[in-house]
Amino acid sequence: MTGAAPRDISKMKVNRKSVWMRLIDQRYLMLMSVPMLLYVLLFNYYPLWGWRYAFQNLDISTIKEGAAWIGLGNFEWLFQEELFWFGFRNTLAMSLINLVFGTASSILLAILLNEVSNRTFKRTVQTVTYLPHFLSMVIVVGMAQNMFASDGPVNSLLLSMGIIKTPVWWLGDGRYFWWLVGVINVWKEVGWNSIIYISTMTSIDPTLYEAAAIDGAGRFQRILNVTLPGIKSTFVVLLIMNIGHLMEAGFEIQYLLGNKQVFDYSQTLDVFVMEFGIQNNKYGRAISAGMFKSVVGIILLFLANFVAKKLDEETLL
Numbered sequence: 315m316t317g318a319a320p321r322d323i324s325k326m327k328v329n330r331k332s333v334w335m336r337l338i339d340q341r342y343l344m345l346m347s348v349p350m351l352l353y354v355l356l357f358n359y360y361p362l363w364g365w366r367y368a369f370q371n372l373d374i375s376t377i378k379e380g381a382a383w384i385g386l387g388n389f390e391w392l393f394q395e396e397l398f399w400f401g402f403r404n405t406l407a408m409s410l411i412n413l414v415f416g417t418a419s420s421i422l423l424a425i426l427l428n429e430v431s432n433r434t435f436k437r438t439v440q441t442v443t444y445l446p447h448f449l450s451m452v453i454v455v456g457m458a459q460n461m462f463a464s465d466g467p468v469n470s471l472l473l474s475m476g477i478i479k480t481p482v483w484w485l486g487d488g489r490y491f492w493w494l495v496g497v498i499n500v501w502k503e504v505g506w507n508s509i510i511y512i513s514t515m516t517s518i519d520p521t522l523y524e525a526a527a528i529d530g531a532g533r534f535q536r537i538l539n540v541t542l543p544g545i546k547s548t549f550v551v552l553l554i555m556n557i558g559h560l561m562e563a564g565f566e567i568q569y570l571l572g573n574k575q576v577f578d579y580s581q582t583l584d585v586f587v588m589e590f591g592i593q594n595n596k597y598g599r600a601i602s603a604g605m606f607k608s609v610v611g612i613i614l615l616f617l618a619n620f621v622a623k624k625l626d627e628e629t630l631l
Contacts, residue, residue: 388602424511443505488579558615
């Protein structure tokens with residue numbers, strides 16, 4: 315035991331020197347990362363100091379003079395509020411719809427584009443599908459309201475095809491709201507979300523496709539046995555990240571597209587925070603709701619990462 319201690323100390327010194335040497339050798343990379351590090355610290359970690367207000371009775375009248383500490387009072391009010399659980403349900407439902415259909419549509423689009431040999435057509439389709447990502451959500455919601463209006467193109471098309479006999483009130487029936495949000499999100503983000511899958515597919519060894527073709531595999535079989543396994547690790551990592559954002563169903567589209575008729579289905583946690591926290595000057599309650607959402611997201615992220623590790627898949631941690 316006594317003879318091993320000096321060796322361990324010398325190894326630690328060597329490791330420390332090697333770490334410092336690597337930092338010196340990569341000093342320019344370190345300097346390049348400083349702006350992003352400051353950005354993360356300023357906008358992601360510094361606001362966590364505001365979580366203390368979740369345990370205070372903070373409103374517009376107590377900001378200057380100091381709010382009283384009330385412990386878990388804001389959380390007790392939160393968990394007893396029925397509208398909060400409506401928001402929780404709607405947030406989770408719309409997030410799951412966006413996750414399932416968004417992921418499936420982006421992978422499908424990436425596979426279809428990967429199979430296209432005409433570069434001009436491929437680039438045109440990519441450009442057209444990318445463009446909606448850069449549109450403001452206000453513009454997207456305005457387009458959706460025109461498309462799904464009672465006398466809009468969607469109802470006109472369905473009536474002409476004989477699928478429906480009377481116009482459907484898409485924007486005023488809560489049964490359609492979650493799916494309408496899912497359709498809008500898929501249309502807006504499918505091209506952008508497919509980029510990383512397309513780049514992953516281009517890195518797959520072409521000899522694998524050639525070997526599969528020699529063995530008699532058709533195009534669908536090559537997709538099933540070569541393409542999909544090739545993007546498996548990317549899919550798992552993105553899935554873990556998206557599960558961590560399940561409590562982020564959105565704010566703009568629900569707030570702009572929602573109305574009194576679909577209120578029970580359109581209210582998310584973000585809308586709840588604004589309407590029942592900020593607008594009513596109950597900032598402590600608003601922060602407690604946001605804190606709850608963040609904690610649940612962190613738990614889901616670690617849970618998804620744990621399950622992936624147990625299944626021997628790619629993980630984030």
